[in-house]
Amino acid sequence: MFKPIEQEFQVSYRYTLHSTKGLFDLGNDLFKSIIEEYKQNSRVKLLFVIDDGVANAHTDLLKNIVSYCEKYSYILSHTQSIVVKGGEQSKNSDGNVGEILKAINENAICRHSFVVVIGGGAVIDMAGYAAAIAHRGVKLIRIPTTVLSQNDSAVGVKNSINAFGKKNFLGTFAPPYSIINDSEFLSTLEQRDWIAGIAEALKVALIKDVGFFEYLEKHAEKLRERDHEAMQYTIYKCAEIHMQHISQGGDPFESGSSRPLDFGHWSAHKLEHMTGYSLRHGEAVAKGIVLDVTYAHMIGLISESELDRIIRVFEAIGFDLHFPVESEAEINRLLNGIEEFREHLGGQLTITLISGIGKKHDVHKIDNFLMKKALQSVNKTSNSKIL
Structure with a gap:
């Protein structure tokens, strides 16, 4: 032989x-x-x-x-x-x-x-x-x-x-x-496209850089009002963190199951498809991040004050955080995005949450009942803002 x-x-x-x-x-x-x-x-x-x-x-x-x-x-x-x-x-x-x-x-x-x-x-x-x-x-x-x-x-x-x-x-x-x-x-750019991309900056800030989050928090209104200097720094810093993750994370081609840069994306990808891609990717990611940080609060990873602080920044920039899903069938279809995300990972489910602002925390199981409650909480809060 x-x-x-x-x-x-x-x-x-x-x-x-x-x-x-x-x-x-x-x-x-x-x-x-x-x-x-x-x-x-x-x-x-x-x-x-x-x-x-x-x-x-x-x-x-x-x-x-x-x-x-x-x-x-x-x-x-x-x-x-x-x-x-x-x-x-x-x-x-x-x-x-x-x-x-x-x-x-x-x-x-x-x-x-x-x-x-x-x-x-x-x-x-x-x-x-x-x-x-x-x-x-x-x-x-x-x-x-x-x-x-x-x-x-x-x-x-x-x-x-x-x-x-x-x-x-x-x-x-x-x-x-x-x-x-x-x-x-x-x-x-249309205003919604100007705003939408900031969701990805908030994403990397929440999982990697509390100082960058504080910058976005401080400059939220400037960003909404299309301040050139604030946006150029936001783009540069977000791109820098993203590229550093690719080179220093040890898994540039995503052969593993942990993908922190997909924070908020399991529901975002599913929601984009469910809405016929009428939502911009960044708009869906904003909703997805707020859903996941609400869930993180419900399982005790972050405090209520941290959750409120995060939601306020998204709202100050101008994001609509409401999920356009109402019926039980639509909610279940959205939650099926968790299984589809596991398939996309090709193995063990790994969902990135946060245990604090700037601190990523991976979990390998999602409680669907609590995730439904998190969704209801997001929609109740965003509806009250609209009213």
Whole structure:
């Protein structure tokens, strides 16, 4: 008999988050420099994928991209710009993925070329998935255009589309080559999109950084009122904590069952699907976090004063915390999200709660009766605020 042959190796990943304003202004050489750093003295092919909401709000964007690539044509080779429907619907089927793969093939985009995606988190997820499966991995540059994508979804290593009625059922772990946050894109966001992304900042603050939570608490009204300086710090700090978790958490590709960055997400993902994705992801996450901290209070992990303090911050920023589920059947369907989350983890159920502000606490069992009571408490409190 032959003895087993064993192999072990490690691969190092490195990527950088840049911050700028007016990325495709002709006087801004950041984008050119990033490509030039990868390959000097040689033209690099670029395929752009652009969220239609961004293209419509920034009507000169496509023209500016072409002009920019023409100015730096010795390094940048613009092949095509594809405009795709934005929002969660962009990843609810493989239609857009197929269109991008077709363009990658027709434009001879190879593993030394770049797909450059400009848009919200859903479009970035979808385009990243397409890039990851083409040629077993085409290089990707992410240019997120919403608060949520700039501080959370675009700064990680995950790409995905939805399938079988489940969020992110198909996906890959594939780090981008680079991420570029352009603050200019935030100026045209609707108010609900401006606010929604702050939920992810509150998420990381609650599980990792009490000082950051205190900053968000102190600046809640400024954030609601679209204060640029407060938002830029919020995005930067949230992204920094998120990226540190990926590199220092010891599980960047989530092979284990503990996923603290999914705090509040078991119900958020289920609620998004139940509402036909009419809720923004951040809006659903805000509700999910408040539900889970209410449950944490009910099982004795946090005090009533801590719970009230957390809820006040969400409300001061402008979140509607009410769950649009009324009937027993709807409530049970929502709670089934716990089992679906366990399946997504691929093993033991691990739900991240908190034992104090800035202190994560994992549990491996949820009392459905108490979770229903927590849901009723959240809805009763949020209804009274509306009235």
